[in-house]
Amino acid sequence: MKYDEIMVRYGELSTKGRNKKSFIDRLGSNVRKALHQYDKVKIHPNQDRLHVELNGTDAEPVMKRLKQVFGIQNFSPSLRVEKDFDEVVKAAIAMFKEQVQGPMTFKVETKRADHKFAMGTFEMNKQLGGALLRAFPDDLSVDVHNPDITLRVEIRLNGIYLTSAKILGAGGLPVGTAGKGMMMLSGGIDSPVAAYLALKRGVSLEMVHFYSPPYTSEQALAKAKELTSKLAKYSGSIKFIQVPFTEIQETVKEKVPEGYLMTVQRRLMLRLACALAQKRAGLAVFNGESLGQVASQTMESMLAIEDVTTMPVLRPVLTYDKNEIIKIAEEIDTYDLSILPYEDCCTVFTPPSPKTKPNLKRARSYEARLDVEGLMQRALDGIQIDEIHAGDEFLNQNQDVFAELL
């Protein structure tokens, strides 16, 4: 069926009172970004709904993209017909032909914005309902309380709009409405999932990735970038900040006792992430820690690490079980990438037995052996920032060469 418009209903933001306008503007621009490749599509964010005018564009791919935009509760593709009752009946029957399979119940719900239209809402409900019952005498019956199909008819100034299917959106809040955060992205299973959950709650993210050549490979870096590209489909594009970490890791390894290697290293990572947040107008640091999963993720450890900052350190997957995290990772298509076996900044220099309950005072005193300021300055001077878009490829540079072989 060829649709004319997609009607998008807002999620939680409809209840957000005064912020509502900025939420709607943000959602409008996110939808615009998500659909930018369809140049005929026009987007109209209104007070209570957003309308995507298709102007001849196929609705299927557009709806697929809309499903990835946070802040959308659900949406319905709709047909526009001339303001003529017979046209309405014809279109409604065509729509129902696609949806009615066996006995089903329905109701018609009419809204009239154009009060000059000759038929009242009650009249429209009754007449159109009757026409549909006559068209599907064996299958359809009316149920106004709990129908299988609700046919919505909107009489507007420029035509009559019909919708019946209701497609579930991604929910959440529009990315950007919650402010900006720095995401510590390693390349494992957890951090991409944490990033996804943060995006879902409206946070706009910048990825912070620690890169330690030659201890970590270019492949590990490419993998983190490719993960970012998978996540970018939820927010348009994401900035990827690559922080050189080799000198810090080597110095820590040299000066800090084995049991505290990991704690001190993590303190420095967090310091760097916070410094970047401050520079770049971020409000918080996000990471993929899950309570008790590994040595660095005990509460003692969090205390000894988070000591370096007063900025909120937010952990979207804190209370998730590994299986729950994996399930989301599979849904957002990051799992297969995450399990690629490249060493990353978390796996090299992992001592055989890190302290699971590090002591805060000791962590501080070991860190004091280092020239923290100098190390940080040099790392921050060496950062490289890339903007990553959905669908960008990093791991397989030979794609085109291969395409000819295949």
Added chain:
Amino acid sequence: MIYFDNSATTQVRPEVLSTYQQVSEKIWGNPSSLHKLGETAWNLLEQSRAQIATTFGVQPGEILFTSGGSEGDNWVIKGTALAKQRFGKHIITSSVEHAAVRNAMQSLEKQGFEVTYLPVDKDGRVNPQDVKDALQKDTILVSIMAVNNEVGTVQPIKEIGEILKDYPTVHFMVDAVQAIGKGLDDLVFSERVDFAVFSGHKFHAPRGTGFIYKQAGRKLAPLIDGGGQERGLRGGTENTPGIAAMARAIRLMKEAEEKDVTSELAVKKAITDHIVQFNHVKVFSGTDGFAPHILTFAIVGVRGETIVHAFEERDIYISTTSACSSKKHTEASTLAAMKVPDEVATSAVRVSLGDQNTLEDAIKFNQAFDQLYAGFKKIID
């Protein structure tokens, strides 16, 4: 030469062979190696997998590479048995499956599994109701082929799938070796099919290539333990040249599928329409409900082997009903299951078509048929 034995094997396409050769020469690293050579090979492997998955509208993780149809059949059957034996030991299959399925089942029977072999009707087709009736509490697997390799019957996979929707824990496997490229993807990749088995050399890919489709979330035990290849489910260094070549063969096959199916049907019809006119000819492969490329018939009274050789003298290559059983002098098991009398079954031969066959081939075949039928007249009338 007219090659009418495409269900036995096909010739590797030159483009496909060129991929095989180029990959062997240039991208020969072990996909598991961490260095650049390995990385490149791994990327090629995964790109091949993704391309095949996209072709069939499934996820890359749902495609697992094998050495061919027999391995795929054995893997899904025995791998399911291993993975699910604590839930039950009953398996349902048909009495017209390929030997790789039949013998894998027999091997499991020796290990204490119970196997129900469903009968077929006169067209070689399983009745879905029989599947339903055969289901037990401890049934773990239903294995039914999509297209029978001996007479070309298309099995009611959709209907069986419908029945199995009420039994979500039972694995449903479809041997799709003869169905690929024949316009039957909707059947094979339908919602309730958990596993499907494919073989590369049936569609112009090299020997020793194949893959299975394994629906995400379905459990399958490995039969080849090793270095964790194929998501830990099949050990052994991947056959990258073969896999890339197969990916290309699939692409080429799919691009021409519609056209090929139409032309195969036309060739099949031209031959069928001609040979049915003869008194002693019995045709087993119909048009509706049969694959477009398989035509099995008998000249009753003449042994299949004799017919094969008579055509061979005229440079036309056909087979007795299945290449695998044709050297064993057993009458075809599918025909036996269809209750075709032995003396008719031993006369059966199979013409199996491929994309390269033309209507001209059909005309030549018919002419040859006339000549040799005239020659056999002495022994059959």
